[in-house]
Amino acid sequence: MTPESRTITLPGEPGSAVAVTVAEGDLATREMTLNIGPQHPSTHGVLRVVITLDGERIHTAEPVIGYMHRGFEKLAEARDYRQIIALVNRHDWLSAFCNELGVAIAVERLMGLEVPERAQWIRMLLAEWNRVLNHLVFIGSYGLELGAITPVFYAFREREDIQEILEAATGGRLHFTFNRIGGLKDDLPKGFLRRSAELVRKVRNRLADYEGLLLGNQIFRKRTVGVGALPGNVAKDFGVSGPILQACGVAEDSRKTEPYLRYDQVEFDVPVGKNGDSFDRFWVLFRRMEESLRIIEQVHDRIPSGPVMPPKMPKTIKAPEGWIYQRTENPLGECGYYLVSRGDKTPWRLKMRTASFSNVSMIPYLLPGILVPDMIAVLGSVFFVVGDVDR
Amino acid sequence: MTPEDLVSHVREATGLVERDELTPQGQAAVWVAPERWLEAATHLRTCGRCGFDFFTFLTAVDRGGDRGAEAPPPRGKPGRAQAPSPSVDQGEGLEVVCHVYAVRRQHHLNLKTLVPREGGSLATLSGVWRGANWHERETAEMFGIGFAGHPNLAKLELPVNFEGFPLRKDFLLITREAKEWPGQKEPEERHEEAKS
Numbered sequence: 001m002t003p004e005s006r007t008i009t010l011p012g013e014p015g016s017a018v019a020v021t022v023a024e025g026d027l028a029t030r031e032m033t034l035n036i037g038p039q040h041p042s043t044h045g046v047l048r049v050v051i052t053l054d055g056e057r058i059h060t061a062e063p064v065i066g067y068m069h070r071g072f073e074k075l076a077e078a079r080d081y082r083q084i085i086a087l088v089n090r091h092d093w094l095s096a097f098c099n100e101l102g103v104a105i106a107v108e109r110l111m112g113l114e115v116p117e118r119a120q121w122i123r124m125l126l127a128e129w130n131r132v133l134n135h136l137v138f139i140g141s142y143g144l145e146l147g148a149i150t151p152v153f154y155a156f157r158e159r160e161d162i163q164e165i166l167e168a169a170t171g172g173r174l175h176f177t178f179n180r181i182g183g184l185k186d187d188l189p190k191g192f193l194r195r196s197a198e199l200v201r202k203v204r205n206r207l208a209d210y211e212g213l214l215l216g217n218q219i220f221r222k223r224t225v226g227v228g229a230l231p232g233n234v235a236k237d238f239g240v241s242g243p244i245l246q247a248c249g250v251a252e253d254s255r256k257t258e259p260y261l262r263y264d265q266v267e268f269d270v271p272v273g274k275n276g277d278s279f280d281r282f283w284v285l286f287r288r289m290e291e292s293l294r295i296i297e298q299v300h301d302r303i304p305s306g307p308v309m310p311p312k313m314p315k316t317i318k319a320p321e322g323w324i325y326q327r328t329e330n331p332l333g334e335c336g337y338y339l340v341s342r343g344d345k346t347p348w349r350l351k352m353r354t355a356s357f358s359n360v361s362m363i364p365y366l367l368p369g370i371l372v373p374d375m376i377a378v379l380g381s382v383f384f385v386v387g388d389v390d391r
Numbered sequence: 392m393t394p395e396d397l398v399s400h401v402r403e404a405t406g407l408v409e410r411d412e413l414t415p416q417g418q419a420a421v422w423v424a425p426e427r428w429l430e431a432a433t434h435l436r437t438c439g440r441c442g443f444d445f446f447t448f449l450t451a452v453d454r455g456g457d458r459g460a461e462a463p464p465p466r467g468k469p470g471r472a473q474a475p476s477p478s479v480d481q482g483e484g485l486e487v488v489c490h491v492y493a494v495r496r497q498h499h500l501n502l503k504t505l506v507p508r509e510g511g512s513l514a515t516l517s518g519v520w521r522g523a524n525w526h527e528r529e530t531a532e533m534f535g536i537g538f539a540g541h542p543n544l545a546k547l548e549l550p551v552n553f554e555g556f557p558l559r560k561d562f563l564l565i566t567r568e569a570k571e572w573p574g575q576k577e578p579e580e581r582h583e584e585a586k587s
Contacts, residue, residue: 066548073533074557074564109416236494239446239522252445252494324416325490325499327447338488340452349558353448353490361525390548 031059036375038067047360047386049379051367058375061367063360068390076350081107081317084350086177088337091354092388093174094137097130097166098330100179102337103350105260106326107181110319110341119183119308124261125196125299126169126178127328128292132203133162134331135243135285138383142282143214145380146223151213158203165195181317183309197300200293207293211286215279224278228366228378231276238365239358242333243284243383248276254329266298278381318345330355332383352391356384392440392498394419400440401500407431412501420488420501428487428504429514435491435500436519443491443500446522451534452486453560454505484508485534485559489516489523508559512537533558 037048046067052059072091076084081103088103089096101123108115140155163173168189170178178185214220230240232248245252253270255263271287273280319341327336333355340349359382366378392400398419402408407427412420423431435443489502506513515538516523527538528547535556538544546553555562 066546066550069548071557071564074562078564112415233444234521236445237521239448239520241445250494257497322414323418323420324414325418325447325501334447336447336490338448338450338490349452351448351450351452351488357525358446358522361522365521 038064047384047389049363049367051375053372056371056373058367058370058372061364063363065360065386065389068386070387070391072391073350073352076347078346080345081181081319081347084347085179085181086175088352089175089177090387091352091391092330092332092335092356092385094134094385095130095331095335095388096172096174097126097170097176097178098328099335100177101127101261102326102328102330102335103339104179104181105328106324106337106339107317107319109326110322110324110339111181111317113182114310115183116307116310117304118187118306120261121299121303122184122188122308123179124263124266125296125303126166126176127261128295128299129162129166129196131292131331132289133159133166135289136162138380139210139214139282139285142380143220145376146220148214148217148220151210154206154210154213158206161199161202165192165199168192168195180309182313183307187308193300193303196296200296200300204290204293207286207289215283215286221279223374223377224282224381226275227278227374228370228381229275229277230362230366234365235276235362238362240333240362241358242330242355243288244276244281244333244359244381246271246288247273247280247284249274254327254334258327260326260328263295265302266295268292268295278377281381281383316345318343319347325353327353332356332385332388333359354388354391356386356388357391359384360389392496394498397441397498397500401431401435404438404440405431405434407434412503418499418501420503422503422505425487425504425506425511425513428502429516429519431502432489432516432519435502441500442493442496445492445494446520446526447490447492447499449487449489449516449523449526449530451530451536451558452488453508453534453558454483454486455560485511485536487513487530487536491520506536508535510537511535512539514539515541517541532556535559 032053034051034053035048036051038046048064049061050064051061072087076087079087084103085100088099092099136155136159140152143151166176167173169192170176230248232250235245235248236250249272251270251272256270268291271284273284321341321343323340325336325338327334335355336353338351338353339347342348363382367375370378394413394417398411398413398421401421407423407430408421409424410422435441484505484507487504487506490499492499513536515527517527525547527541528544530536531538531544532546532549533556
């Protein structure tokens with residue numbers, strides 16, 4: 001102990017009083033454990049994070065998950081493939097259509113089913129609308145978390161328009177259940193493409209406004225630039241995918257690297273950020289929406305006519321023996337299904353690899369060292385949906 | 392690398408591959424002995440030709456069999472999804488699958504091994520890929536597989552006092568134990584059962 005320092009005993013619960021050595025002029029502090037959640041506006045569901053604080057700075061952070069564990073993987077073993085389509089669209093309720101796609105494609109590939117051309121293009125159209133729908137939620141609610149109330153009202157206005165056309169096509173607002181093994185439930189309703197084309201123009205104009213409103217806002221910049229920066233190699237190590245990985249400067253997008261549907265026949269770019277901070281993550285979201293609108297426009301021009309289901313479908317769908325891992329680029333990142341079949345009409349095992357699970361597993365790395373007020377700015381930009389974490 | 396090249400590279404470079412699988416869909420898997428699990432994974436991570444830097448997932452598959460005397464037999468009708476089918480039989484126990492991806496080289500590989508149902512354990516991969524940490528916690532609580540050297544193998548999704556390993560085939564859902572599974576696979580099924 002140097003002459004300038006002194007020892008102070010800090011009071012606490014019985015048995016937890018600690019003696020700390022403090023330098024002259026400093027205050028005696030101790031680490032504090034703080035519980036965030038399970039109910040907190042920035043957690044999009046019931047995520048709980050236990051953090052220890054050293055003053056205002058986060059020392060450790062440990063997410064506690066499982067509050068929404070619904071045992072989908074076990075349930076899938078007792079459901080046939082038609083029912084599984086309805087089951088998987090609810091783990092990530094903001095990307096319902098994209099979730100369905102992965103299972104449908106996995107089973108189709110195992111069975112060697114030829115999906116009609118029109119169905120492939122319609123799937124791509126709806127999946128991209130779903131992506132815009134998803135990103136608008138994150139953009140709107142992130143503003144709210146940082147104290148800007150306006151963006152969420154605007155974002156949800158456009159969301160409503162998109163919801164409406166998706167509802168017109170699928171009949172569902174949240175759980176579309178529009179995919180079928182082999183194709184789609186129905187063709188698009190009359191006039192859908194015209195309506196969709198009008199909406200593309202409308203959303204594109206509005207997006208420019210929102211970008212100015214958020215990314216151009218000085219307060220937004222101050223709170224997000226350089227906050228929660230994630231290096232690309234760490235992101236890959238944790239299996240972090242989608243917009244967060246792209247914000248780190250890694251151009252990984254399974255629509256490009258392993259095209260499914262007809263993504264190899266449309267033109268689009270994979271946006272990448274530079275610093276991997278909260279600002280870049282939102283910049284990437286905006287760019288991704290623009291690319292989605294680009295894809296949607298190309299689908300409008302090139303969608304072929306024809307049936308949406310194969311002419312001859314077996315009465316009961318049984319995937320042949322074997323296994324497959326099918327990944328799709330979901331709005332939040334890589335969503336994959338590892339399907340093991342024993343030739344039955346139910347899967348032997350269906351592992352859901354969800355983007356949010358891997359994204360959240362990175363939080364113990366990302367939070368330590370940052371200040372408490374920045375925590376919300378970071379958590380809100382680690383894109384996750386709690387249902388998708390817990391499954 | 393094509394899946395074939397990748398498998399033969401891993402086979403030659405490590406000498407650990409016991410068996411490989413190439414599916415008609417072009418996906419590759421290599422099987423290693425459980426005691427060489429960490430060694431094989433470390434090669435995949437560090438070898439420049441493999442370059443597996445993206446951790447996709449780790450999970451297990453219950454292959455059925457070797458149920459053990461103390462576990463109750465499934466109460467559902469025999470021949471339902473719960474009963475193990477002997478047709479895909481390359482050994483019984485729990486199959487552990489670790490799927491990794493190389494972002495720059497754009498290839499995938501499944502690393503697989505088989506551990507016994509009772510006391511099955513593997514070395515942790517959380518030192519190789521950080522993402523393995525949570526996936527191993529999940530696999531441990533769902534299947535009852537140990538991961539030696541894991542920093543914190545606490546329950547992740549299940550309540551702390553939960554007993555049993557839900558994703559094993561001999562674990563029945565509570566509703567199903569009380570009553571025949573309500574969601575029959577085909578509309579006719581219940582009808583036929585009622586008649587018989």
